[in-house]
Amino acid sequence: MAAQKSPDPVCEVVTALTLIDLCRISGSTTDWVIELVEEGILDPVGGGQSAWRFESSSITIIARVRRLQSDLRLNIPGAALVLSLADENARLKLRLMQMETDPPGAMAGSEPDR
């Protein structure tokens, strides 16, 4: 493939996507993205649709909503609920795992008396 021989590609962090950018990258219609904003699934900064700027994590959120809709036949409010519960659940599980893990250097059990 020619691309492999070319110089290293330019990498940039994706920031502040407009509604148009986000729709193009995620292959969505503007109406559908607006619905996600109205439901609070996406949270752009800026007032008014033309001034909206989205975090790039919105791309992933959109893909998750799509999969939830097609795999679990959820509507948008249902997907919003699942996303927030799943994220909360992940945070709690991670925290629980951290709390149940002994820090390095701690003894796993008590040593027999000497």
Next chain:
Amino acid sequence: MDYKDYYKALGVERDATAEDIKRAYRKLVRKYHPDVNAGPDAAAAERKFKEVGEAFEVLSDPEKRAAYDQLGANWQEGQAFRPPPDWDAGFEYSGGRNPQADRDQFGDFFQDLFSQRAGFDRAARPGAQMHAPGQDHHAKIVIDLEEAYKGGSRDFTLRKPELDAEGHIVLRERAIRVTIPKGVSDGQHIRLAGQGAPGIGQGKPGDLYLEVAVTTRPGFWLEGRDVYMDLPVTPWEAALGARIGVDTPSGRVELQVPDHAQPGKKLRLKGRGIPGRPPGDLYAVVKIVIPPVETAKARQLYEEMARETRYDPRKKTGG
């Protein structure tokens, strides 16, 4: 290639009705869906989700189910398997029912039975869409916390399904050098301009979007740009307060543990989280570690403390 027991994957009997199969499938999809199972169980859940999807793909389609059943009931899950010659002879197929399914992600067993030998759904498989003009591609990369702090350059191998000349799905690998910008955080995307699908004619090639996942060592965790780390302290450091040296992702710092620090107390180091505008904060979370009582002297000191302090932590709990 190992035999796969699709009935076992869905937890149904071999004589299950189509309704039973659908019900079992829906239940398992809710349980193992990757978007419902983020966090530490994600990888295990995703594996299970794919197994369930593959099993349903076959068992929900009367034609595929009949062909699969024809292999017989004596196979065991994981047993070395080779399809008998012409096992699919005499079956009439009408093509796939569920073109959205990620068939390219199914295992060898499925591919051998239903893709390469039997000629199911050749036209409907994904991968064909990869050739649309200038399409953007998406992939995920995993970096560690140090790379998020410092940035760096590293080669990643991306795999994408493509159709070969005979219409089989092959995973094509390509190595790509990614410059990880300093301060990239979990869930952000990196754009590699022009690294998506090639354009046709005058069309510009698409871009490649890499979703960044940041992994942490045990004892560290992230919330956005804020970084949390366990701070192991001794009981006397927690009781009396102490000035201690701590290795953080951005170097060694001196930290003041206040006296009477309880487990879970957060000590904030402003601006020492993942760099950015504004940078995140670093929180050291007090975790009291009880040292083993290894010497007679240590035992004597604990006993003396027990005698002298007469502290009863259960006094107020009513337990």
